[in-house]
Every structure is written in C-alpha cells, then in structure tokens.
Amino acid sequence: MVAFHDILLCFRNSITADLHTHIALSQTCRRLSHLYIHDDEFWQFVCFGAGFGRPLRRGGVEFGNILTWRRLAHVLVNHASHCEIRSCREANAELAEHRSRTFQSPFHPGHGPADILLHPLYFYLHFSGPCAEPSPDTLSVLLTHLPTFPECRASQYGPLCSHPNASCAFATFPPMQSLDFQDAHGNTYLSVQNPDGCTILDVNRALAALIPNELAALEIVLAHYQDLIRTSGLSKHQWADMVSKERGFLDDHEYPFLQELVAQA
Ligand SMILES: [Zn+2]
Incomplete structure (x- = not known):
C-alpha cells in the first residue's frame, strides 16, 4: 500500500521546476511543509x-544556515517581486528555452570542455559598448562592486551582490563547475570554480580580483565615494560605516578601497 507521504512526495517531485509554485505549495499544509x-x-x-546556483562566499567561508537552498529560493522570489532591473528580475528568461529543450538531468553542473553559451549578463555587466575587446572592461567591472545612490538601489547594479537573481544566474549554459576564460592569444587569464556551478557573481568577483591595485582604479573609486558622501549628508566616517554594513545577500561583500577612503586626510 502506498503511504500518503509517498503520494505527496511523488506529487511534489513531478511538478515542473518553478520557484513560485514550490514555495506556494510548501506553505499550503503541514504535511507538505514538512516535506x-x-x-x-x-x-x-x-x-x-530555474537556472540559479549559489555563488561561493568570499574566502571559502561556509554557508552554515546563512543561506540554505530553501532560503535562497525565497530570496530569489522575493527579490524578483521588487527589483526594477528586468535583466535581474527575469535573469534566466533568455536561457529558459535552452533549458527546457536540453536539460536532461538538471542537477549536476558539467565540467571540462563543452559547447557552452555565456549568459548575456556576463557581457552586459563587464563590457562597455560592443564586445570588441578580448577582455572585460576594468571600469565596468569596478562599478559592479561599488555602492550606488540609495534611491537607485532597485534600479542599478550597485553592487551586483545586492541583486541575488542576477548574481545567482548560472554564468553559462549548461552550468559548469569550472570555467577558463582566454584572451585573444589563447592564454587563460581567468579561472573560476564552483562545485555547484559557476554563477555570474563567481565570475564577477574573479574579474574584480584581476583589477590591479593601482592609482587609476583608486582615483575612480574615491571620486565615486565622494559623490555619494556629498549627497548623503553624512560625514565620511559615518557614510563609510553605513556602507560597510551593506554586505549583500551572502553577507560577505567588501567595497574596494573603503579603507583608503577612511584613511584619507
Ligand atoms: Zn535585482
């Protein structure tokens, strides 16, 4: 005889992957909730x-209970309900058709060479203008790590990690456990790993790590901070203190050159 629990389990597992539906179902009754x-x-x-992975936390710090997959599903659905950026809200819309056609076993990210497709957000976030350059643009990458004006938080990627849907979208289709990016000469300039599948944020952070710790980058960032401080009505220290507490959905973001701002005379 089939137990009621097994019927519910069969029912749950047979539903086409859709975050909204599963979250709604998980709240309908005690038994389903338990399941x-x-x-x-x-x-x-x-x-x-649904095309989402979980970016690694900085320094390989474990997730613990900070962001279980169940919690992440809720975060994604909640963020999509109020984010004003369409490419974040519907982060996987363009790749949905590929997934439905070719996803046979949607649980294990691939690894090794394959015929992969890069997510449109990879280009949108990291290149300026037409993608004629062999490697992403430093300023574009930097901007995805800086804060923005408070009134623009729902409408700009500033920083990217305050937009979980764009951050968690897999960087490629199919999702890959490791990615190597090569320049025009065929030299690998960037390697990204995530055993759960490399996401846009994993790639974004690896790109940011390539930015040289130089005066040019420092000046751009400090000028950006000064603009934000001027309109905030706060002192430099108050502002830096406030911003440093906004660490994104993984609670691990670090703003570039914030120490240098505070140390400035
Ligand atoms: Zn968003």
Whole structure:
C-alpha cells in the first residue's frame, strides 16, 4: 500500500521546476511543509532547474544556515517581486528555452570542455559598448562592486551582490563547475570554480580580483565615494560605516578601497 507521504512526495517531485509554485505549495499544509522544510537538496534541484546556483562566499567561508537552498529560493522570489532591473528580475528568461529543450538531468553542473553559451549578463555587466575587446572592461567591472545612490538601489547594479537573481544566474549554459576564460592569444587569464556551478557573481568577483591595485582604479573609486558622501549628508566616517554594513545577500561583500577612503586626510 502506498503511504500518503509517498503520494505527496511523488506529487511534489513531478511538478515542473518553478520557484513560485514550490514555495506556494510548501506553505499550503503541514504535511507538505514538512516535506519541503527538511529537504534542502530538493530546493537545490528546484533552483538549478530555474537556472540559479549559489555563488561561493568570499574566502571559502561556509554557508552554515546563512543561506540554505530553501532560503535562497525565497530570496530569489522575493527579490524578483521588487527589483526594477528586468535583466535581474527575469535573469534566466533568455536561457529558459535552452533549458527546457536540453536539460536532461538538471542537477549536476558539467565540467571540462563543452559547447557552452555565456549568459548575456556576463557581457552586459563587464563590457562597455560592443564586445570588441578580448577582455572585460576594468571600469565596468569596478562599478559592479561599488555602492550606488540609495534611491537607485532597485534600479542599478550597485553592487551586483545586492541583486541575488542576477548574481545567482548560472554564468553559462549548461552550468559548469569550472570555467577558463582566454584572451585573444589563447592564454587563460581567468579561472573560476564552483562545485555547484559557476554563477555570474563567481565570475564577477574573479574579474574584480584581476583589477590591479593601482592609482587609476583608486582615483575612480574615491571620486565615486565622494559623490555619494556629498549627497548623503553624512560625514565620511559615518557614510563609510553605513556602507560597510551593506554586505549583500551572502553577507560577505567588501567595497574596494573603503579603507583608503577612511584613511584619507
Ligand atoms: Zn535585482
């Protein structure tokens, strides 16, 4: 005889991957809720099917209970309901058709050479103008790590990690556990790894790490900070203190050259 629990399980597992639907179902009754709440692997499966992974935290810091897959699913659905940037709100719309056609086993990111497609956000965030350059543009990458004006937070990528949907979108289709980026001469200039599948934020952070710690970058960033401080009505220290607490959905973001701003005479 089939137990009611097994029927519910079969029902849950047969539904096409859709974050909204699963979240709604998980809240309909106690038994379904129990089924969902203790199965984080299933939530990973649902996120994966919707084209989302979980970026690694800085310094390899463990997630613990900060961001379980179930929590991430809620964060993604909640953010999509108020973000004003379409490419974040509907981060995977363009690749949805590919997924539905070719995803046979939507749980294991691939690795090794494959015929992969880069997510449009990779270009949108990291290049300025037409993608004629062999490597992403330093200023574009820098801007995705800086804060923006408070009134622009829902409408600009500033910083990218305050937009979980864009951040968690897989950087490629199909998702890959490791990615090597090569320049025009075929030399690898960037390697990105994430056992759960490389996301846009994983690639974005790896690109930012390539930016030389030089005067040119420092001047751009400090000028940007000064603009924000001027309109905030706060002192430099008050502003820096406030911004440093806004660490994104992984609670790990570090703003470039913030120490240098504070240390400035
Ligand atoms: Zn967003």
